[in-house]
Amino acid sequence: MHKRVLVVNGPNLNLLGTRRPEVYGTDTLADVERVATDAARDVGFDARCVQSNSEGALIDAIHAARHDCDGIVINAGAYTHTSIAIRDALEGVALPFAEVHISNVYAREPFRHHSHLSALAACVIAGAGIQGYDFAVRRLAALLAA
Ligand code: DQA
Numbered sequence: 001m002h003k004r005v006l007v008v009n010g011p012n013l014n015l016l017g018t019r020r021p022e023v024y025g026t027d028t029l030a031d032v033e034r035v036a037t038d039a040a041r042d043v044g045f046d047a048r049c050v051q052s053n054s055e056g057a058l059i060d061a062i063h064a065a066r067h068d069c070d071g072i073v074i075n076a077g078a079y080t081h082t083s084i085a086i087r088d089a090l091e092g093v094a095l096p097f098a099e100v101h102i103s104n105v106y107a108r109e110p111f112r113h114h115s116h117l118s119a120l121a122a123c124v125i126a127g128a129g130i131q132g133y134d135f136a137v138r139r140l141a142a143l144l145a146a
Helices: 029-042 053-069 085-091 131-145
Strands: 002-007 047-052 070-076 096-099 124-127
Touching: 002 029, 002 053, 002 131, 029 131, 047 053, 047 096, 047 131, 053 070, 053 085, 070 085, 070 131, 096 131, 124 131
Parallel strands: 002 047, 002 070, 070 096, 096 124
Antiparallel strands: none
């Protein structure tokens, strides 16, 4: 049985491609999910991709992962900066996770500099564009193989 990674994208990431292309580029959510799925296949993992604009649905997806996933790649969008509930969900399922941001949040507004997730993350990747999802999947796979 292949190990499986859950790839979670949060609010507004369904608008990738048209939302602020000067910040996020022109790739779409489908491109993001393809990058993550291809990386997973390359390292012998399965990927399950979910996107939601709602905090509760993201929490439900994280909870469900505890039954059949080995790690999580998450771009929680703006919930990164606000959601203690998503932090607690990640802590609660106790799966290793990689935090991804397409943009370099540290070069942007101060309210994007704090993440409720980073202190629990196995790694944090910001500013690498959608390639960050490739790095994140590979890093998680390396950790899970170790
Ligand atoms: C983001 C950065 C967040 O600050 C923002 O709210 C997003 C996307 C990124 O991928 O760069 O929605 O997580």
